[in-house]
Amino acid sequence: MASISNNEVEHVAQLARLDLTEPEKTLFGEQLNQILTFVEQLQEVSTEGIPLTASVAEQKSVLREDLPHDGLSQEQALRNAPEANEGFFVVPKIIGK
Amino acid sequence: MTYEPVIGVEVHAQLQTQTKLFCSCPTSFGLPPNTQVCPVCLGLPGSLPVLNQRAVEMAVRTGLALHCELTLTNQFSRKNYFYPDLPKGYQISQYDLPICGPGWLEISVNGKRKRVRIMRAHLEEDAGKNVHEEGADDSHVDLNRAGTPLLEIVTEPDLYSSDEVDAYLKTLRDLLVYLDVCDGNMEQGSFRCEPNVSIRPKGHEALGTKVELKNINSFRYAKDALEYEISRQTEVLDEGGVVQQETRLWNVNKGQTAVMRSKEGAHDYRYFPDPDLLPVILDSELIEELEHTIPELPSVRLQRFMQDYRLSEYDAAILTDSKGLADYFECCVKLFPHPKTVSNWVTGELIRELNTSDTSPADAPMSPQRLAELLQLVDSGTVSLKAARELFSELYATGMSAEQLVKEKGLVQVSDEGQLGVIVDEVLVAHSAQVEQYHGGKEAVLGFLVGQVMKASKGKANPGKVNELLKRSLAP
Numbered sequence: 178m179a180s181i182s183n184n185e186v187e188h189v190a191q192l193a194r195l196d197l198t199e200p201e202k203t204l205f206g207e208q209l210n211q212i213l214t215f216v217e218q219l220q221e222v223s224t225e226g227i228p229l230t231a232s233v234a235e236q237k238s239v240l241r242e243d244l245p246h247d248g249l250s251q252e253q254a255l256r257n258a259p260e261a262n263e264g265f266f267v268v269p270k271i272i273g274k
Numbered sequence: 275m276t277y278e279p280v281i282g283v284e285v286h287a288q289l290q291t292q293t294k295l296f297c298s299c300p301t302s303f304g305l306p307p308n309t310q311v312c313p314v315c316l317g318l319p320g321s322l323p324v325l326n327q328r329a330v331e332m333a334v335r336t337g338l339a340l341h342c343e344l345t346l347t348n349q350f351s352r353k354n355y356f357y358p359d360l361p362k363g364y365q366i367s368q369y370d371l372p373i374c375g376p377g378w379l380e381i382s383v384n385g386k387r388k389r390v391r392i393m394r395a396h397l398e399e400d401a402g403k404n405v406h407e408e409g410a411d412d413s414h415v416d417l418n419r420a421g422t423p424l425l426e427i428v429t430e431p432d433l434y435s436s437d438e439v440d441a442y443l444k445t446l447r448d449l450l451v452y453l454d455v456c457d458g459n460m461e462q463g464s465f466r467c468e469p470n471v472s473i474r475p476k477g478h479e480a481l482g483t484k485v486e487l488k489n490i491n492s493f494r495y496a497k498d499a500l501e502y503e504i505s506r507q508t509e510v511l512d513e514g515g516v517v518q519q520e521t522r523l524w525n526v527n528k529g530q531t532a533v534m535r536s537k538e539g540a541h542d543y544r545y546f547p548d549p550d551l552l553p554v555i556l557d558s559e560l561i562e563e564l565e566h567t568i569p570e571l572p573s574v575r576l577q578r579f580m581q582d583y584r585l586s587e588y589d590a591a592i593l594t595d596s597k598g599l600a601d602y603f604e605c606c607v608k609l610f611p612h613p614k615t616v617s618n619w620v621t622g623e624l625i626r627e628l629n630t631s632d633t634s635p636a637d638a639p640m641s642p643q644r645l646a647e648l649l650q651l652v653d654s655g656t657v658s659l660k661a662a663r664e665l666f667s668e669l670y671a672t673g674m675s676a677e678q679l680v681k682e683k684g685l686v687q688v689s690d691e692g693q694l695g696v697i698v699d700e701v702l703v704a705h706s707a708q709v710e711q712y713h714g715g716k717e718a719v720l721g722f723l724v725g726q727v728m729k730a731s732k733g734k735a736n737p738g739k740v741n742e743l744l745k746r747s748l749a750p
Contacts, residue, residue: 192542194356232547236347238555243291243328246298248312254417255308264307265414268358271404 179213181206277473277511279504280481281439282393282431285446286424287456288400288464289332294421295399296323296366296551301423303462307416315399315421317361322550325350329423330554332455333373333397334564336425339453339571340392342377344561349553350397351545358415359402367426369545372396373554379449380573381441385587390442391430400424425455431470431481436500440493443467448572452597460491467496472517473507482507483517487531489524499524503531575600583613592621598635599625602642609646612653619645623663627670639673648676655736661685689736691743694727697735698743701726712748720744 186206190197197205248254251264260267294301297314313321337344351369374395381388402417427446433439447465450456458465467490472482487503490496502524507517522531570578572594579590579600594600599620606616624645628638648669651657657665657680665685669676680686688694701723702709712719720741727740 188542192354192544232549232552234552236553236555238330239324239552240327240330241298241324243293243326244298245293245300246312248297248299248310249316251306251309254311254316260412262414264309265405265416266308266358267412268404268415269413270411271358271406271413 179210179217181209181213275512276476277504277508278434278476278478279436279471279473279500279507280431280484281433281435281469281471281500282484283429283433283439283442284468284470285427285443286400286466286468287336287427287450287458289329289423289425289455290457291326291328291332291423293326293328295326295329295397295423296421297321299421305418307414307418310418311420315361316417317363323366323548325551325554326423329397330373330556331560331564332423332453333395333425334556334561335453335568336427336450336455337374337377337395338561338565339449339568340374340377340379340395340427342374342392342395344556345371345373345375346556347371347553348373348396348556350548350551352548353398353543353545355543357401358413359404359417359420361402361417361420365399365401366548366551367398367545368396371553373556379442379445381438381445382573382591383435383438383441388438390432390438393428393430395425395427398424398426431472431484436497436504439469439500440497443493443496445572448595448597452569452572460493463491466491469496469500471500471503471507473504473511483519485517485519485531486521487524488521488534495524495526498529499531502529506531569597572597572600583607583617585613585617589617589621592625593617596635602635602638605642606646606649609643610649610653612649615649615653616645619649623666624670627667631671638670640670641673644669644673644676651676651680655689655738656680656687657685658687658733658736660733661687685734687736688731688734689739691739694731694735694739694743697727697730698740698747701730702744702747709748713750720748 183202183206186197186202186209189209190202190205255261255264255266258266291301293299294315297312299310299312299315302310314323334344348368349371350366352364353367353369354364356363372394374392376394377392378389379392381390400419400422402415402420405414405416429442433442447458450465451458456464460466468486468488469490470484470486472484474480474482485503485507487499490499503522510517521534523534524531576587576590576594579585579593580587583590585593593603602624603616603620606620607613610616624635624638624640627640628635648662648666652659652662657676661680662676665676665679665683668674669679672679705723705726708719708722712723723744724737724740727744728735728737
């Protein structure tokens with residue numbers, strides 16, 4: 178059985194900007210352990226000589242010609258923005274850089 | 275203790291495509307905010323990226339010019355982090371399978387040639403722009419630039435001084451401009467460089483702790499920032515301190531670097547292959563085709579200029595510094611086959627005018643044909659060298675034919691012996707004392723007499739001819 182520490186759960190949560198309660202940390206820690214245990218099980222399969230597979234789709238390049246098309250208008254682009262001003266998306270102040 | 279800096283450089287070159295890397299939005303600059311956007315580059319749910327063929331071709335051409343091993347099956351990965359200018363919450367980049375693998379670029383530093391190893395070059399999308407006004411309690415985001423194609427070119431830590439970095443950056447910039455893949459404009463951010471530097475006791479193998487430098491938007495700043503950083507690190511070590519691994523920003527006004535983020539805050543990007551994009555497969559036919567589109571590269575052209583035109587390395591380097599100038603020179607030499615003369619005019623008068631009017635050689639109002647015409651007039655003695663120099667600015671600005679302007683200004687040089695003979699005789703009569711001195715063995719007086727003839731002719735006399743006539747008349 179894989180074992181993921183409380184610190185690791187907190188780290189992953191922090192990377193995803195999730196604010197977890199203590200019971201949630203325990204709950205998700207357990208679930209993550211189950212997932213990792215499943216991956217351990219997969220790792221028992223011998224994959225020698227088999228190339229890495231990131232996708233099961235057909236392996237061919239899909240490319241687009243470099244021809245511009247109109248996208249959205251400024252008004253359309255900002256329509257779902259929680260806040261907008263003078264054509265910009267408005268976000269909470271970015272501290273530092 | 276004596277230390278030696280070890281420097282590696284990352285360059286982000288914006289590719290000159292019409293459209294973004296994964297969508298058909300134009301890459302035009304300077305338009306109102308959020309007007310060059312679509313569901314893909316805004317990261318709206320359900321949208322799917324489709325790779326720009328032209329960007330792939332540009333990356334391959336750059337890779338070939340940098341002698342890189344191309345990764346025949348390369349792949350895009352997601353680099354995950356949160357920032358308001360990154361609408362998807364990840365940047366599409368390349369990680370373990372970059373389009374260009376190891377290669378090299380030859381640079382020349384103080385006449386010494388050196389190969390800088392390239393570690394990799396990969397395609398990625400640019401982020402948007404955050405605008406933050408002083409004192410405001412929010413920030414503004416413009417996503418016009420989001421998704422613009424970049425080629426990130428990374429060197430091995432092969433550079434050992436700010437001069438070497440300077441040479442590397444300029445050589446790389448010229449190369450990308452020659453290849454027509456990037457406009458090379460540092461101020462506008464289409465050629466961004468981030469050097470990383472560490473120092474180690476001279477003679478030691480092990481590398482010190484490196485510091486990454488950002489906010490460098492000119493060649494000058496790159497040099498200044500590196501020199502500042504090298505002396506800062508030296509001071510830290512000399513005082514028994516430890517260099518921290520961190521990212522520092524160059525502050526132009528203070529002439530200093532300051533910490534931007536330390537390693538503790540370093541990101542954990544959790545790269546993984548982007549499931550929305552298939553691998554990019556480069557077939558040999560395409561590579562071969564692209565190989566043929568690579569023009570003569572600056573270093574090769576420089577060597578050829580030295581050999582074929584017998585120019586000094588200095589002159590050849592100035593001429594091949596930009597493709598436009600080298601083309602201008604060659605076009606002119608075809609019409610007026612005296613390379614050294616053409617080189618003098620191009621590297622002197624022409625560059626002076628180009629610089630003052632901030633014009634590229636291709637847009638110069640004076641065409642190479644016009645310059646050749648002027649040089650022909652000087653060569654045939656129709657116009658004096660002095661007059662040609664004086665007329666240059668006007669000829670440059672108007673793009674006029676030299677022959678026409680010379681006639682209009684009455685500056686046609688007099689080479690006719692009959693006409694000149696009359697003036698020579700007058701001068702000799704008026705300056706009999708000097709004539710006597712000359713006969714007495716004081717030959718330097720000849721210069722004075724030439725000057726008098728030139729003056730009497732209002733500068734129109736051909737000085738070579740005057741010299742010849744005077745000598746003949748004064749001969750015993």
